[in-house]
Amino acid sequence: MFDAAESPTESAPSPLLCAGGSQPATSHRLESLLSGLPLQRRRLRSRQYVFHAGQPRQHLYLVHAGFFKTCLGSEDGRERITGFRMRGDLLGIDSLDLASHSCDAVALDFGEVWEIPVAQLQNGLPGFQECLTAALANEIRRDWSWMLALATLNAEQRVVTFLLDFAVQMERLGFSPRCLLLRMSRADLANFLSLQLETVARVLSRLQGRGLIDVARREIRIEDRAGMLALLSGLH
Amino acid sequence: MFDAAESPTESAPSPLLCAGGSQPATSHRLESLLSGLPLQRRRLRSRQYVFHAGQPRQHLYLVHAGFFKTCLGSEDGRERITGFRMRGDLLGIDSLDLASHSCDAVALDFGEVWEIPVAQLQNGLPGFQECLTAALANEIRRDWSWMLALATLNAEQRVVTFLLDFAVQMERLGFSPRCLLLRMSRADLANFLSLQLETVARVLSRLQGRGLIDVARREIRIEDRAGMLALLSGLH
DNA sequence: CGATAACTTGAAGTTCGTCAATATCCGTGG
DNA sequence: CCACGGATATTGACGAACTTCAAGTTATCG
The missing domain is CATH 2.60.120.10 (Jelly Rolls)
Incomplete structure (x- = not known):
C-alpha cells in the first residue's frame, strides 16, 4: 500500500505555474x-x-x-x-x-x-x-x-503570475481554470504581492484593456493565457 | 539526555532580531x-x-x-x-x-x-x-x-535589519556582535534584500555618514545599535 | 434603502533602479 | 616584490515605476 513511502518520484519543481x-x-x-x-x-x-x-x-x-x-x-x-x-x-x-x-x-x-x-x-x-x-x-x-517572483517581477508580472498560479490551483481542485473567483479583497491581494491595492486595481484594469482578462469585481475571466505568459517572458 | 524531545518550550518567536x-x-x-x-x-x-x-x-x-x-x-x-x-x-x-x-x-x-x-x-x-x-x-x-521585512521596509531599514540579524547570529556562534565580517558580496546582499547593489552601497555609506556603523569593504562595525533600532521604529 | 466597505481612477511625489564613471582591492604572474 | 588586470565597490545624475493622497463610483449588508 505505501511501499513508495521512501521513494520520492518527482524531480525538483520549477517555481510557480508548473501545472503538475x-x-x-x-x-x-x-x-x-x-x-x-x-x-x-x-x-x-x-x-x-x-x-x-x-x-x-x-x-x-x-x-x-x-x-x-x-x-x-x-x-x-x-x-x-x-x-x-x-x-x-x-x-x-x-x-x-x-x-x-x-x-x-x-x-x-x-x-x-x-x-x-x-x-x-x-x-x-x-x-x-x-x-x-x-x-x-x-x-x-x-x-x-x-520570494523570487516578488524580487524579480514588476507589478504587472506579479499580478499575472498570481492569476495564472491561481488558475492552476483552481483546476487542481476541479474548477474551471478560465473563470476565477478571487476570495480575497484587493487589499489582501496587494499585501500578498507586496504592492498597494491601487496598483493592483490599476494593473487589472490595464490587463482588461488589453483583452487579456475580464474583470468584474472579484470574478476574473482569463481571456488570453498565452498573452499573459508572454508578459512574463518579457516580450511585451 | 534528551527527555525534552516532545515538549516544545518556546512561544512563537517574534520575526527577526529577537535574540533568543x-x-x-x-x-x-x-x-x-x-x-x-x-x-x-x-x-x-x-x-x-x-x-x-x-x-x-x-x-x-x-x-x-x-x-x-x-x-x-x-x-x-x-x-x-x-x-x-x-x-x-x-x-x-x-x-x-x-x-x-x-x-x-x-x-x-x-x-x-x-x-x-x-x-x-x-x-x-x-x-x-x-x-x-x-x-x-x-x-x-x-x-x-x-518576506514581511522585504514587503514593509524601505532600503535603509532592510539593510539595518539584516545587519542586526547578522549580528545576533554571529553572537550565537561565539563571535563579537559589534564587528561583522560579511562573507557575501554586495551583489549577493542586494539580491537577498531585493535591492540593487548600488542601493546597498549607498545605504551603507549613508549609515556610516550618520555614525551608526563603520564600513570597510566587507568589515562592518556596529557603532550605534540603538540608533539603528530607532530607524526600524520609524522615528527617524 | 441607506450607510459603510470595497473598488476604481487621476495627479503629484518619492524612492529606488539604471546607466555611467571612478576608485579600490586582490590575486596572478612577471 | 611590485605591477598589472579583473573583480568588487563607491558615487553621481537621471528617469521610471510605484506609492501616496484624494475624489468618485459601485457593491454589500444591516
Whole structure:
C-alpha cells in the first residue's frame, strides 16, 4: 500500500505555474490517509479565525472546504499575508515545533477544517510523518518561489503570475481554470504581492484593456493565457 | 539526555532580531545528536557547490564551518538567494521529499559540511525526526519573517535589519556582535534584500555618514545599535 | 434603502533602479 | 616584490515605476 513511502518520484519543481506541481500528490495522500479517521470538524464563516498567533498550538488543521489566509504580524503593526490556503492545505505547520502558533489563520469565506491530532498520528499512522515532512518542504519551496517572483517581477508580472498560479490551483481542485473567483479583497491581494491595492486595481484594469482578462469585481475571466505568459517572458 | 524531545518550550518567536530565537536549541541539539556518528565530511572552498539544483538528492548536509548561500533559479534566468547558511544550519531540507535538489548550495568561503544519511537516521536515531521537523518549520518562519521585512521596509531599514540579524547570529556562534565580517558580496546582499547593489552601497555609506556603523569593504562595525533600532521604529 | 466597505481612477511625489564613471582591492604572474 | 588586470565597490545624475493622497463610483449588508 505505501511501499513508495521512501521513494520520492518527482524531480525538483520549477517555481510557480508548473501545472503538475508536487502539491497534489502530497495533499491527496494526506486526505485519503485521514479520511477514515473520526476527526473533529470545524465550520467557519468569513473573517473567523482558525487560530491566532500566540495561541497555544493544539492540533494541525487540514482545509477541507473554503479559502483561508495565513498572516504574519510584527510588534510594530506591520502585517503580511504568508499565503492563501485551500482544500488540501495544512494550517499550522509553521509552528509544528512550538508551543504556540506563529501566525493567524483566517477564513475568507465559509469553510471547514479538520482538526488533526499530530502527536498521536505521528506515531500511530504509517505514512503520516512523511506527509508532514512533504508538506513542510513544499511550503518552503512555495515561499521561495514567491520570494523570487516578488524580487524579480514588476507589478504587472506579479499580478499575472498570481492569476495564472491561481488558475492552476483552481483546476487542481476541479474548477474551471478560465473563470476565477478571487476570495480575497484587493487589499489582501496587494499585501500578498507586496504592492498597494491601487496598483493592483490599476494593473487589472490595464490587463482588461488589453483583452487579456475580464474583470468584474472579484470574478476574473482569463481571456488570453498565452498573452499573459508572454508578459512574463518579457516580450511585451 | 534528551527527555525534552516532545515538549516544545518556546512561544512563537517574534520575526527577526529577537535574540533568543528558536534556532539555537534546535541546531545545537542536532549537532550533539550527530556528533558521535561517523559522518562523511566534505571540505569546500569559496564558490564550490555543495549541490546544484536538479542533482539527485542523496543526503542532507549540516554546515559545520564556513558560510554558504542557497540560491533558487528560474528557467528564464532570474535568480534569488534564499538564505545565507552557517554553522548548525541544514542544507537541502527544502527538497527532503523530492528525488532531486530544488536549489543550489554554494560556499562563500572555506567551509565544511557533514553528510547526513537521512533515511537511515529517521528510523534509527531517536530525536532525529523531531530535529528535522523543527528545522523545516524554522525555515518557514524565517522565510516568512524576511518576506514581511522585504514587503514593509524601505532600503535603509532592510539593510539595518539584516545587519542586526547578522549580528545576533554571529553572537550565537561565539563571535563579537559589534564587528561583522560579511562573507557575501554586495551583489549577493542586494539580491537577498531585493535591492540593487548600488542601493546597498549607498545605504551603507549613508549609515556610516550618520555614525551608526563603520564600513570597510566587507568589515562592518556596529557603532550605534540603538540608533539603528530607532530607524526600524520609524522615528527617524 | 441607506450607510459603510470595497473598488476604481487621476495627479503629484518619492524612492529606488539604471546607466555611467571612478576608485579600490586582490590575486596572478612577471 | 611590485605591477598589472579583473573583480568588487563607491558615487553621481537621471528617469521610471510605484506609492501616496484624494475624489468618485459601485457593491454589500444591516
